Amino acid sequence: MSPTASKSKNPLSPKERIKVPRQLMPEQPAEVRANNFDEVNLGYNPELAQQEALRCLECAKPTCTDNCPVGIDVKEFVQRIVIGDFLGAAAKIREANVLPAITGRVCPQEDQCEGKCLLSKKVKPLGIGYLERFVADYEQRMGTHIVPNAEPTGKKVAIVGSGPSGLTVAGDLIQKGHKVRVFEALHEIGGVLVYGIPEFRLPKQIVREQIDYMRQMGVEFETDVVVGRTVTIDELLEEEGFDAVYIGTGAGLPQFMNIPGEHLNGVYSANEFLTRINLMKAYKFPVYDEPMLDLRGKDVAVIGGGNTALDAIRSALRLGARKAYVIYRRSDAEMPARAEEVHHARQEGIDFQMLTAPVEFLSDGKGWLTAARCVRMELGEPDASGRRRPVPMQRSEFDLPLSVVVIAIGTTANPIVQSTTPGLGTNKRGYIQASEETQRTTRKGVFAGGDIVTGAATVILAMGAGRRGANSIHQYLTTGEW
Amino acid sequence: MFKIVHAQFLAPGIKRFVIEAPRIACKQQPGQFVILRIYEEGERIPVTIENSDPEKGTINIVVQSAGKTTNLLNTLETGDSILDVVGPLGKPSEIRNYGTVVVIGGGVGTAMAYPTAAALKRAGNRVISIVGARNRELVILVKEMREVSDALLITTDDGSYADKGFVTDKLRQLIENGTRIDLVVAVGPIVMMKAVSALTRKENIHTVVSLNPIMIDGTGMCGGCRVLIDGKSEFACVDGPEFDGHKVNFEVLVQRNTMYRTAEQQSMEEFKRLQTAETEEGAVCGATSSSRQGEQR
Numbered sequence: 001m002s003p004t005a006s007k008s009k010n011p012l013s014p015k016e017r018i019k020v021p022r023q024l025m026p027e028q029p030a031e032v033r034a035n036n037f038d039e040v041n042l043g044y045n046p047e048l049a050q051q052e053a054l055r056c057l058e059c060a061k062p063t064c065t066d067n068c069p070v071g072i073d074v075k076e077f078v079q080r081i082v083i084g085d086f087l088g089a090a091a092k093i094r095e096a097n098v099l100p101a102i103t104g105r106v107c108p109q110e111d112q113c114e115g116k117c118l119l120s121k122k123v124k125p126l127g128i129g130y131l132e133r134f135v136a137d138y139e140q141r142m143g144t145h146i147v148p149n150a151e152p153t154g155k156k157v158a159i160v161g162s163g164p165s166g167l168t169v170a171g172d173l174i175q176k177g178h179k180v181r182v183f184e185a186l187h188e189i190g191g192v193l194v195y196g197i198p199e200f201r202l203p204k205q206i207v208r209e210q211i212d213y214m215r216q217m218g219v220e221f222e223t224d225v226v227v228g229r230t231v232t233i234d235e236l237l238e239e240e241g242f243d244a245v246y247i248g249t250g251a252g253l254p255q256f257m258n259i260p261g262e263h264l265n266g267v268y269s270a271n272e273f274l275t276r277i278n279l280m281k282a283y284k285f286p287v288y289d290e291p292m293l294d295l296r297g298k299d300v301a302v303i304g305g306g307n308t309a310l311d312a313i314r315s316a317l318r319l320g321a322r323k324a325y326v327i328y329r330r331s332d333a334e335m336p337a338r339a340e341e342v343h344h345a346r347q348e349g350i351d352f353q354m355l356t357a358p359v360e361f362l363s364d365g366k367g368w369l370t371a372a373r374c375v376r377m378e379l380g381e382p383d384a385s386g387r388r389r390p391v392p393m394q395r396s397e398f399d400l401p402l403s404v405v406v407i408a409i410g411t412t413a414n415p416i417v418q419s420t421t422p423g424l425g426t427n428k429r430g431y432i433q434a435s436e437e438t439q440r441t442t443r444k445g446v447f448a449g450g451d452i453v454t455g456a457a458t459v460i461l462a463m464g465a466g467r468r469g470a471n472s473i474h475q476y477l478t479t480g481e482w
Numbered sequence: 483m484f485k486i487v488h489a490q491f492l493a494p495g496i497k498r499f500v501i502e503a504p505r506i507a508c509k510q511q512p513g514q515f516v517i518l519r520i521y522e523e524g525e526r527i528p529v530t531i532e533n534s535d536p537e538k539g540t541i542n543i544v545v546q547s548a549g550k551t552t553n554l555l556n557t558l559e560t561g562d563s564i565l566d567v568v569g570p571l572g573k574p575s576e577i578r579n580y581g582t583v584v585v586i587g588g589g590v591g592t593a594m595a596y597p598t599a600a601a602l603k604r605a606g607n608r609v610i611s612i613v614g615a616r617n618r619e620l621v622i623l624v625k626e627m628r629e630v631s632d633a634l635l636i637t638t639d640d641g642s643y644a645d646k647g648f649v650t651d652k653l654r655q656l657i658e659n660g661t662r663i664d665l666v667v668a669v670g671p672i673v674m675m676k677a678v679s680a681l682t683r684k685e686n687i688h689t690v691v692s693l694n695p696i697m698i699d700g701t702g703m704c705g706g707c708r709v710l711i712d713g714k715s716e717f718a719c720v721d722g723p724e725f726d727g728h729k730v731n732f733e734v735l736v737q738r739n740t741m742y743r744t745a746e747q748q749s750m751e752e753f754k755r756l757q758t759a760e761t762e763e764g765a766v767c768g769a770t771s772s773s774r775q776g777e778q779r
């Protein structure tokens with residue numbers, strides 16, 4: 001893993017590179033952005049990007065690439081940034097990743113590429129996510145170059161769900177010369193990228209641009225189709241002439257806590273809360289018709305410690321909440337959210353109530369939420385997840401006055417496709433059984449990947465599954481072998 | 483875009499639309515519904531499917547003016563389009579030969595009860611239908627219901643048509659007359675379904691009701707439509723919309739349906755204000771809605 005300087009276009013020696021500080025991401029000041037939905041991070045300019053790129057040690061065996069779920073050639077794209085070939089860098093990323101402007105913004109880089117960056121043994125890791133985002137945005141501004149697709153194969157693939165997994169499969173297969181049609185249940189393309197992740201973390205314009213790019217590549221999209229209800233997998237294969245189907249329907253149903261008061265007005269699932277805001281634009285009511293509860297001057301809490309929880313509570317803050325709490329039953333160390341989001345949330349003034357869990361939601365007697373009755377927790381022995389199990393502390397009960405609570409404790413499998421597709425195997429939790437290497441399900445010609453196979457995970461893991469799925473579908477379509 | 487091939491008022495404020503939606507027309511089964519959105523800034527609302535014609539590729543929906551979206555929808559005419567129509571959603575009604583079934587439709591709920599009554603009749607049941615409405619004008623689908631029922635009983639709250647009273651009065655008479663009832667299906671206002679369920683619980687008659695909570699996606703994703711069934715949370719869009727009426731917590735359903743009352747009133751007032759302004763300018767509301775439709779597909 002020693003740095004190689006042989007073919008390097010980097011003028012700095014490895015020792016000099018370590019001395020260059022990690023270039024800070026320009027961002028909106030916390031007190032300003034807490035009042036708007038504009039993106040928090042503003043992005044590198046070319047100078048910052050080139051300065052940051054100089055820090056890459058150009059390892060002979062780059063662990064960053066090994067740790068990328070889609071295997072982006074990080075060293076090569078960063079080298080192209082060093083010499084100012086930004087479009088070349090973008091093209092390099094696109095070989096492995098069809099949605100770089102998105103992953104550059106939402107990947108948990110600290111757990112993946114940057115987590116294994118050799119620099120991080122001594123200094124801060126290379127800002128790989130920031131660089132990826134920079135080249136993707138640069139390419140977008142310059143006009144994306146469409147890589148021609150391979151010769152048409154005459155094969156047709158249906159993709160169920162237009163989230164990150166389905167879009168990855170679509171982008172990969174269209175390049176290989178197959179016809180691709182993506183079915184989406186909602187009225188907008190993008191799945192969790194449009195209904196789940198808020199504007200301030202992933203502007204919807206970015207998602208639309210990526211999807212327009214895919215349209216230009218020839219991918220067809222059909223909205224308002226709930227596969228399993230509007231059309232079944234069997235009908236797609238037998239009546240509509242598709243040669244293969246990829247199921248990427250996402251995790252689906254929000255989990256509730258099954259504690260008293262969850263049906264009170266003012267208690268939301270994170271999915272509903274975020275869908276109203278992101279997809280339905282309820283925060284622009286009455287210009288948009290979909291309503292949501294007025295949060296101005298109200299005290300709001302989210303239950304949970306993942307990215308979804310932080311997305312919800314930071315949205316509540318932007319909608320005028322007076323107090324905005326994160327209630328999480330474990331400690332900082334166990335929080336699954338992206339490090340940058342936690343950091344940003346703290347800057348914005350989100351109040352983290354760690355080692356705390358609600359046991360009941362209290363009402364005004366007329367069906368409206370007034371408070372969460374909570375207990376404090378301490379960490380005991382590790383549980384099945386390997387994390388220390390939170391245990392309630394005796395006599396620690398207290399009431400936190402709240403007008404709105406958002407429950408963000410995870411999701412369970414959406415059953416619609418499974419229950420309408422005979423022979424499609426599922427696991428105990430209702431997720432679709434699929435091979436980890438090939439994404440093949442128990443049904444011939446049917447592949448699946450992303451959250452509907454693994455349970456709720458990240459955008460990039462869903463894309464990784466999509467990439468494997470696309471390769472596997474291509475192999476199936478060209479050999480006919482199952 | 484989904485084209486309206488025919489639009490017709492069935493009663494004041496209640497309109498039937500025949501819509502080109504070939505995929506949905508092929509799949510629709512009794513008990514299911516669609517979600518629609520009229521224009522880019524519009525909300526998503528669940529709407530009853532009254533019938534479908536797979537050969538023509540059309541579905542019939544029936545809409546009662548209540549809030550802004552339904553009022554706006556009911557200004558649309560033959561030849562206009564609806565931006566999004568998705569479905570059929572929800573589990574279909576469980577159709578088999580139960581014996582004697584009483585199908586109750588209250589107000590616009592009759593449109594949802596009709597396909598279920600028809601399917602139950604086809605499955606060999608003796609179907610007794612009860613249709614109730616506030617007054618004569620609001621009694622809908624009498625001809626259709628009569629065609630699929632062995633007997634049709636009609637009530638109006640004010641007695642302006644058929645018998646004065648409520649659907650529960652008719653149901654009670656049937657029970658008191660010793661009619662053997664194997665199943666009751668009730669679709670209509672929450673208060674009606676609650677009253678029917680209370681009556682049949684005492685008589686131990688299995689009762690199915692179709693619930694109408696606030697919904698967004700209709701695929702189970704948002705959890706907004708959760709209802710309390712036997713003390714447990716279920717989602718009306720994927721676990722329902724039909725549930726055992728004896729297990730439904732109707733109070734929670736009523737309470738949750740009031741969640742956005744303030745916003746709904748604000749939207750409605752804005753809608754009325756705009757309509758008045760447009761009428762003064764001589765403009766047609768349908769034209770406004772289509773001009774508000776943004777880029778799609």
